[in-house]
Amino acid sequence: MPIVRNTPSDVYYPIHHNPTRDIMFNKILIANRGEIALRVIRTCKEMGIKTVAVYSTADRESLHVRFADEAVCIGPAPSKESYLKIPNIIAAAEITNADAIHPGYGFLSENATFSKVCKENGIKFIGASPEMIEAMGDKSSAKQTMRDAGVPTIPGSDGLLESLEDAIEIANKIKYPIMMKATAGGGGKGMRICKNDDDVREAWDKTRREALAAFGNDGMYMEKFVEEPRHIEIQIAGDQYGKACHLSERDCSIQRRHQKLVEETPSPFMTDELREKMGQAAIKAAEAVKYEGVGTVEFLVDKNRDFYFMEMNTRIQVEHTITEEVINYDLVKEQIKLAAGEPISGRNYYPKMHAIQCRINAEDPFKNFAPSPGKITSYHSPGGHGVRLDTHAYAGYVIPPHYDSMISKLIVVAQTREEAITKMERALDEYIIEGIKTTIPFHQRLMKNAKFREGDFTTKFMDTFEM
Numbered sequence: 001m002p003i004v005r006n007t008p009s010d011v012y013y014p015i016h017h018n019p020t021r022d023i024m025f026n027k028i029l030i031a032n033r034g035e036i037a038l039r040v041i042r043t044c045k046e047m048g049i050k051t052v053a054v055y056s057t058a059d060r061e062s063l064h065v066r067f068a069d070e071a072v073c074i075g076p077a078p079s080k081e082s083y084l085k086i087p088n089i090i091a092a093a094e095i096t097n098a099d100a101i102h103p104g105y106g107f108l109s110e111n112a113t114f115s116k117v118c119k120e121n122g123i124k125f126i127g128a129s130p131e132m133i134e135a136m137g138d139k140s141s142a143k144q145t146m147r148d149a150g151v152p153t154i155p156g157s158d159g160l161l162e163s164l165e166d167a168i169e170i171a172n173k174i175k176y177p178i179m180m181k182a183t184a185g186g187g188g189k190g191m192r193i194c195k196n197d198d199d200v201r202e203a204w205d206k207t208r209r210e211a212l213a214a215f216g217n218d219g220m221y222m223e224k225f226v227e228e229p230r231h232i233e234i235q236i237a238g239d240q241y242g243k244a245c246h247l248s249e250r251d252c253s254i255q256r257r258h259q260k261l262v263e264e265t266p267s268p269f270m271t272d273e274l275r276e277k278m279g280q281a282a283i284k285a286a287e288a289v290k291y292e293g294v295g296t297v298e299f300l301v302d303k304n305r306d307f308y309f310m311e312m313n314t315r316i317q318v319e320h321t322i323t324e325e326v327i328n329y330d331l332v333k334e335q336i337k338l339a340a341g342e343p344i345s346g347r348n349y350y351p352k353m354h355a356i357q358c359r360i361n362a363e364d365p366f367k368n369f370a371p372s373p374g375k376i377t378s379y380h381s382p383g384g385h386g387v388r389l390d391t392h393a394y395a396g397y398v399i400p401p402h403y404d405s406m407i408s409k410l411i412v413v414a415q416t417r418e419e420a421i422t423k424m425e426r427a428l429d430e431y432i433i434e435g436i437k438t439t440i441p442f443h444q445r446l447m448k449n450a451k452f453r454e455g456d457f458t459t460k461f462m463d464t465f466e467m
């Protein structure tokens with residue numbers, strides 16, 4: 001059970017579920033691949049739920065295919081012809097009689113159309129409703145929703161920018177530097193920092209073209225650029241009855257090109273007062289939109305510890321693992337139970353241990369993190385007390401070039417941050433992957449970096465980090 005408490009005291013309350021409810025799924029199709037698909041399969045097996053794996057021709061030998069109860073090939077290697085092909089996934093669910101679909105993260109996990117199609121076909125989508133995804137997926141409307149709910153937001157435009165002249169006027173009003181953002185953006189695309197009027201003129205053309213090409217939507221909005229920011233997110237869970245709780249924060253500030261590399265909880269930047277304020281803001285945000293399921297409310301926190309709503313992710317996060325380790329509870333199980341209609345109770349978890357996650361990617365950190373797909377010729381997993389490894393890789397497995405380059409997530413948990421860093425160093429030294437290049441050497445250097453060890457970093461840390 002997750003441990004929560006209502007005040008910063010030593011009185012704890014478990015998040016509990018109504019034991020009289022017998023609504024549960026018989027079979028869940030996992031509309032994803034790799035380690036997250038395997039992660040969901042493991043939880044389903046422990047809950048006594050049958051599983052269906054879907055896979056592209058490139059993933060025929062992946063472990064999620066091997067360990068699911070059933071597996072269905074849904075198309076060739078390209079994502080748009082397999083993992084993003086909604087009719088193929090729905091057909092796979094129908095022929096296997098799956099009564100629910102878990103989308104994992106990425107791919108269709110925040111696709112309102114997919115959520116809607118699942119509902120129309122009588123299949124439970126283990127995630128947010130179509131309306132919720134649309135409301136939170138459009139960053140401009142999400143910001144207005146949060147502002148109306150009393151959640152702090154970054155100063156900027158009220159809705160979408162109507163013209164270049166409008167953009168320049170607002171930029172001068174909120175004062176430079178500012179950030180131009182695509183309303184349908186994500187993954188670091190459709191974003192540009194502007195320090196003067198000329199930058200805004202250039203961004204108005206280039207960023208809109210980039211957004212239209214990537215997302216099919218060239219709508220732009222503007223925000224004040226937060227200097228020396230930390231990226232801190234709050235884990236939330238909400239049920240079908242309008243109630244929500246939070247499970248504290250994760251610091252995701254170590255990132256490259258807006259892609260997270262390392263996450264930890266608790267954040268070394270947080271104070272008890274700030275944690276309480278941000279936790280309450282996250283609950284306010286979740287309850288304002290009647291959020292259902294597991295997700296995160298993401299904030300930027302400036303050097304003065306003022307925080308601003310950035311976005312809400314209506315899915316399980318890659319870094320959910322570190323929260324699981326410090327609360328000793330399975331968040332995918334929580335996600336499935338909430339989707340089945342079970343209520344939750346409890347508020348405000350405050351971590352007592354420290355967990356760190358390193359994303360191990362098939363990339364060469366000595367060559368600007370260039371992708372390194374190919375065959376793993378030798379593989380040895382780290383182990384020991386407080387070490388967890390979520391992966392679908394093994395000796396002989398071929399990392400395909402068609403998808404995200406993540407091989408695994410290495411997680412450690414310890415009593416203190418210093419102990420967690422030491423444990424991570426030891427685990428990284430034990431982790432052997434040969435045949436391809438990986439980011440293990442990067443993480444080894446990061447753990448030894450004085451600024452990182454001191455907790456003195458922002459989202460700009462990687463701009464000056466040297467391998």
